[in-house]
Amino acid sequence: MSDRKPSNLDIANEEAFRRMTSADPVLVDILPAREVVPGMNKRIVLTSGPALAWREYEGGQRQGIIGGVIYEGWASNADEAVALLDSGEVAVGACQDHSCVGSLAGIYTPSMPVFVVEDRASGQRAFCNMYEGKSRKRLNYGIYDDVVRDQLKLVEYVLAPTIAAAVREMGGVPLKPIMIRSLNMGDELHSRNTAASLLFARELFPSFLRLYGELGEAVQKTIELLTEDNYFFLRLSMASSKVAADLAHGVEGSSLVTAMAFNCKEFAIRVSGIDGWIRGPHAAVEAKLFDGHDESEITWMGGESPITETIGLGGFAQAGAPTLQAYQGGSYAAMMERNESLYRITHGENPDFKLAVFAYRGTPTGIDVFRVLEERVLPVMDIGIAGKGGGQIGAGIVSAPVECFQKAAALYKELYPQ
Structure with missing residues (x-):
């Protein structure tokens, strides 16, 4: 046993790790963003990644913001929406500045329903908007048309109020037990949420039966939407991960990463x-890539779902999700090797999230800026791939750029000189 005295860095990182892994997220409600998200009771559209000035947004992320303005009824077409955004009559905000976390382009508007996820002990909250449906044409992938509008309205007027009624009737839904169990059923809770989505639906079924007499067809439609697609739980995984990561943020002297995100121009970490x-x-x-697409179409339009990797899920649990090789490519042997290498850049092993393939070893959790540089191993993330014309065109693995960690290490040394 080593008798080395822990450094201030060791102590700070252990505290951040403890906070991150002790989070106990519970879905407590589903409400329109304007009613619960800080700063959303005005004309504003939230989008993913570190904030940019409105005129800097481009491609699918810009189109998604424009679509959000039209969806709210503030404009009837793209030209009117752009005029409102150019004048500042409609503001653009960054999701994470409002305790939200955005999938791909994100796109939150005040009327959109959001999951309200709360840490049971601290009351720390995070919000995530709801999955639009199985169509590859979605607002968060930079497309807004009649089909997308109808999907969003179905979420707003049928799916969200029905699930909200069930959640309130139950007094909330603890999410961590679902996440733990789904990891043992082949999910990694980023690109694969098949088991978690079904487990979540199962939690709601008794309440749905009790509410059927009151809500009738809405319950039937909600069950159909919940069970027709395998990605519904992703937004709950993201909100749960943000609660945990935010609890770990702000520990003086800690070098652990508490967020990873994209906008259309860059990648960034906190x-x-x-x-x-x-x-x-x-x-x-x-x-x-899906059939009919090639690499020339790949584009970036934002994304904050790597918050899951930040707390030891997604790419940091991919060895537990072997079916992902059919979806995002590669081999299972490569997935296992990649996952195992991530233990070298993290503070510890997650006490709750386990990988059966590694003899129930906890997932590597708590990315340490200095270990990334020392080990020359970059964090990896499982993500959906967007196309220049909008929509999803594939899936894959991305590796964080080393420049972010080099800058972080330099900043840390300025703030905390030895």
């Missing part, structure tokens, strides 16, 4: 003991 985003170039991607 570090517990450093204020603000640390920005770098886009990540490197290894993609498996």
Whole structure:
């Protein structure tokens, strides 16, 4: 046994790790963003990644913001929406500045329903909007048309109020037990949520039966939507992960990463003991594209779902999800090797999230800026791939750019000189 005295860095990182892994997220409600998300009771559209000025947004992320303005009824077409955004009559905000976390382009507007996820002990809250449905054409992938509008209205007027009624009737739904069990059923809770989505639906079934006499067809439609697609739980996984990561943020002297995110121009990380985003170039991607698409179409339009990797899920649990090789490419042997290498850059093993394939070893959790540089191993993330024309065109693995970690290490040394 070593008799080395822990350094201030060791102590700070252990505290951040403890906070991150002790989070107990519970779904307590589903409400329109304007009623519960800080700063959303005005004309504003939230989007993913570190904030940019409105005129800097481009491609699918820009189109998603425009679509959000039209969806709210503030404009009847794209030209009117752009005029409102140019004038500042409609503001653009960053999801994470409002305790939200955005999938791909994110796109929150005040009327959109959001999951309200709360840590049981601290009351820390995070919000995530709801999955639009199985169509590859979605607002968070930079498309807004009649089909997307109808999907969003179905979520707003049928799916969200029905699930909300069940959640309230139950007094909330603990999410961590679902996440733990689904990891043992082949999910990694980022690109694969098949088991978690079904387990979540099962939690609601008794309440749905009790509410059927009151809500009738809405219950039937909600069950159909919940069970027709395998990605519904992703937004709950993201909100749960943000609660945990935010609990770990702000620990003085900690070098653990508490968020990873994209916007259309860059990749960025947050570090517990450093204020603000640390920005770098886009990540490197290894993609498996859907039939009819090629690499020239790949584009970036934002994304904060790597919050799951930040707390030891997603790419940090991919060895437990062997079926992902059919979805995002590669081999299972490569997935296992990649996952095992991530233990070298993390503070510890998650006490709750376990990988059966590694003899129930806890997932590697708590990315340490300095270990990334020392080990020359970059964090990896499982993500959906967006196309320049909008929509999802594939899936794959991305590796965080080393420049973010180099900048973070330099900033840390300035803030905490030896």
